[in-house]
Amino acid sequence: MKESYRQTDDSELVKASIAGDKLAFGEIVERYRRMVARTVKGMLGDSVFAEDIGQEVFIKLYYSLSEFRGEAKLSTYIQKIAINLTLNEIKRRKRFFSMFSQKGNSEMYEFEVADHESEEKRDSGELVNKALMSLDPRFRIIVTMRMIQGYSTKETAEILNLPLGTVLSRLSRAQEQLKEILEKL
């Protein structure tokens, strides 16, 4: 990426991207790819589908940049796109699996870990991902926002466009469900 864009703030990058500067948009992708990865991979697991959805998030962002009015933070705007696309993918998978499976609610679970990671670290990663994948998607999104992204409950409510009370009650139910899941793992 162009070195000069490293210090540029988001609003300038957005303006340059709208004007057709691909390098400026590349800097936006570099800046927020990990944030998107945490949401998408936290929700879908570490799979090739997650990579595709991640790319789709930024492609959608590129074509909707002219609609971004700067009222919210760019990160919040990107986060909302990532959540919507991920939830759509979960719905699509559910429909797909309900056509071929008796259960109807199973989801494809893939988890890839780099070979160089130690056995212990691989186990930890696997444990977290298995626990997340076993959660109901309504709770999984809240847990991803809190545990993987590190957002506060207020920020989570704002991003998910939910009342704070709903977020708190879902968090408490997610915690109960997670306890049961982790006991079995």
Add this chain to the structure above:
Amino acid sequence: MKHSELKNLIIGSLDNESDNNSVVRTLENEGISYDFRDGFTESVLQKIMADTDIKARETDFLRSMRVAFNRIAITGVAAIILLLISIFIAEGSLTLNSFLGIGDTFDEGIISMLTGY
């Protein structure tokens, strides 16, 4: 970190007041970090450029179609005007009969033409 500690950390991270930035850091230290593969940014930019190329080609095609349509439409309108003028000059009016080429034929003339009497 032992699995039991990790499990407690996960459960604790869902408490309302917990400082989750430290949880995120701890998880990252445990190797639980999320990122896309190398070359992700380049793939995104390539896809966008490919899309832009297709859109530019589509726009060019639509523009050519519009120019072609305009030319055909203008030529068509000119031909219709010329036809109307020539009919008017030949028949002296623009009635239906003039169009059918029977402007100065009387009914009797047609009957005698058809019956031969």
